Amino acid sequence: MEASLYIHVPFCQGSKCDYCDFYSIPVKAEDPWSSDPRLKNFTDKVLREGQKLLSNWKPDAVPTLYIGGGTPSVLGSSGIHALLSGINELIAEYAALPKEVTVEANPESADEAFLATARESGATRLSLGIQSFHAPSREAVHRGGQRCGAQDGSGISLHLKRAAEYFPGSLSVDLMSGLPFQDERVLLDDIGAALSYKPAHVSLYALTLEAGTPLGEKAMAPNADFLPGRDEADRLWLCGRDALEKAGYSQYEVSNFSQSGKESHHNIRYWRMLNWLALGPGASGTIIDDEACRGFRYTVPKLDNFATELHEEQLDSITLLKETLLMGFRYIEGPDEELFRRRFGRSIGECIPLTLNKWRDKGLFQKNKTTLNKEGLLFLNVFLLDAFEELDNSG
Numbered sequence: 595m596e597a598s599l600y601i602h603v604p605f606c607q608g609s610k611c612d613y614c615d616f617y618s619i620p621v622k623a624e625d626p627w628s629s630d631p632r633l634k635n636f637t638d639k640v641l642r643e644g645q646k647l648l649s650n651w652k653p654d655a656v657p658t659l660y661i662g663g664g665t666p667s668v669l670g671s672s673g674i675h676a677l678l679s680g681i682n683e684l685i686a687e688y689a690a691l692p693k694e695v696t697v698e699a700n701p702e703s704a705d706e707a708f709l710a711t712a713r714e715s716g717a718t719r720l721s722l723g724i725q726s727f728h729a730p731s732r733e734a735v736h737r738g739g740q741r742c743g744a745q746d747g748s749g750i751s752l753h754l755k756r757a758a759e760y761f762p763g764s765l766s767v768d769l770m771s772g773l774p775f776q777d778e779r780v781l782l783d784d785i786g787a788a789l790s791y792k793p794a795h796v797s798l799y800a801l802t803l804e805a806g807t808p809l810g811e812k813a814m815a816p817n818a819d820f821l822p823g824r825d826e827a828d829r830l831w832l833c834g835r836d837a838l839e840k841a842g843y844s845q846y847e848v849s850n851f852s853q854s855g856k857e858s859h860h861n862i863r864y865w866r867m868l869n870w871l872a873l874g875p876g877a878s879g880t881i882i883d884d885e886a887c888r889g890f891r892y893t894v895p896k897l898d899n900f901a902t903e904l905h906e907e908q909l910d911s912i913t914l915l916k917e918t919l920l921m922g923f924r925y926i927e928g929p930d931e932e933l934f935r936r937r938f939g940r941s942i943g944e945c946i947p948l949t950l951n952k953w954r955d956k957g958l959f960q961k962n963k964t965t966l967n968k969e970g971l972l973f974l975n976v977f978l979l980d981a982f983e984e985l986d987n988s989g
Contacts, residue, residue: 595651595652595653595654595655595869595881596653596654596655596656596657596868596869597651597653597655597656597868597869597870597871597881598656598657598658598659598660598692598860598863598868598869598870598871599656599658599659599660599681599685599692599870599871599872599873600659600660600661600662600860600870600871600872600873600874600877600879601640601659601660601661601662601677601681601872601873601874601877602617602662602663602664602872602873602874602875602876602877602894603636603661603662603663603664603665603666603668603669603677603698603874604617604618604619604636604663604664604874604875604876604896604897605618605619605620605621605626605632605633605636605663605664605665605668605669606618606619606620606621606663606664606665606668607620607621607626607665607668607700607702607703608620608621608622609736610736611725611735611736611737613735613801613802616663616664616876617664617875617876617896618663618664618665619632619664619897619898621633621668625670626668626669626670627668627669627670627672627673628670628672632897633668633669633673634673634676636874636875636897637669637673637676637677637680640677640681640873640874641677641680641681641684643873643894644680644681644684644873645684647871647873648684648685648687648688648871651871651881652688653688653689653869653871654688654689655689655690656685656688656689656690656691656692657692657693657694657859657863658692658693658694658695658696658859658860658863659681659685659692659694659695659696659860660695660696660860660861661674661677661678661695661696661697661698662696662698662721663698664698665698665699665700665703665723666697666698666699667697667698667699667700667703667704667708668703669708670703670707670708671705671707671708671710671711671712672711674697674708674711674712674715674717675711675714675715678695678697678712678715678716678717679715679716681873682715682716691716693718693859694718694719694858694859694860695716695717695718695719696717696718696719696720696721696766696858696860697712697717697719697720697721698720698721698722698723699712699720699721699722699723699757700722700723701722701723701724701749701750701753701754701757702750702753704720704722704753704756704757705753705756706756706760709756709757709760709761710760712760713760713761717761718764719761719764719765719766719858720757720760720761720764720765720766721766721767721768721795721797722753722754722757722765722766722767722768723767723768724750724754724767724768724769724784724788725737725768725769725770725773726769726770726773726776726780726784727750727751727783727784727787727788728773728775728776728780728783728784730774730775731773731774731775731776731780734773734774734775735773735774751787754767754788754791755791757791758791758792758793762792763794763856764794764856765791765792765793765794765795766793766794766795766796766797766858767788767791767793767795767796767797768796768797768799769784769785769788769796769797769798769799769834770798770799770800770801771798771799771800771801771827771830771831771834772800772801772821772822772827772830772831773801773821774821776822776830777822777830778829778830778833781830781833781834782833782834782837785798785834785837785838785841786837789841794852794853794856795843795850795851795852795853795856795857795858796838796843796850796851796852797849797850797851798831798834798835798838798849798850798851799849800827800828800831800849801821801827832972835851838851839851845926845968845971846925846926846927847861847865847924847925847926848924848971848974862925864921865921865922865924865925866921866922866925866929866930866933867880867882867914867917867918867921867922868882869881869882872892872894873894874894875894875895875896875897876893876894876896877893877894878891878892878893878894879891879892880909882909882914882937884933884936884937887911887914887937887938887939888908888909888910888911888914889908889909889913889914889917890906890907890908890909891906891907891908891909892904892905892906892907893905911938912985914937915938915945915985916982916985918934918937918938919942919945919946919978919981919982920978922934923965923966923974923977923978924971924974925965926965926968926971927965928960928963928964928965928966929942929964929965931964942964943964945985945988946980946981946984946985948984949977949980949981949984950964952980953966953970953977953980956970957969958970958973958977
């Protein structure tokens, strides 16, 4: 069995950003690995659970490894070395080491020691969470860090420069559109500043107001006007997309752009609905039985609840089919048609013929392909609603 591996590091430095709904726990210490026992306890437990997980599934190939969060860089150089070297030893018992190993980091905690150790311990790719260089936007959502630091060597720009030096040709940066106090000039300045360090990959996410987050609640308040309006937010993202494409970055997924050959292979496996295992509190893994046309999903309990057992669920054929369409049409190449037919015993065209014809007639599909074009991707959610309605009505 071939399966990628995702490890969730559930810690953030200082506090969570106001827009974030990912599971994470703030840590306050300057050097959390040395002073907060939760981080070492987490790493030790992940490696113990990793031994059980790999022993159970016995993958003969682990093509990609992704360490996300949270903020993995709060582990520091000692913690990332313990995690990466430990998990690589476990994988090596069953398969060759992953060809792509991605580690997420934030500028304020990705110091030179962390970058050097991550690289030496097997990381091949770094994903750096910038979001914005614009101080008012960052402060409005309680995003740590500042663009240009003091003489002590702090600041986003310096950390980004170092990241580019340690991961030349394999650096990815995250940017965000639709933030408070952001206009076209600010967004284009953010993109220009990020591209000056020549990242191979850029994720440009449109801000989403999630229920229950501090930013979501602030936006519901009377006379809240610190966010761009919906039309303006859409226009901003399109402006960012066009700037990235003009700079030579191709859009290969709804929010992801890359130089040729620099796509995230780990994320492509998600969009293809291929197997992935998961470790770490709040992480979910999915294993698919193509012959039986069903899937198995499990979620690791969070640190701050009393559950000790994995939450497990079975994905029946219709749920698996909908998820395969949902994930596959995010990708510019669309779902893997050969895999789809093998998995479900029929083609995409046989499953949703009315929806495909409707959207082709609108000019929102790529020519001679079962995949949305750039304009079609802007209406992905509407397309999926049409597709799911057709599936439900077909019985």
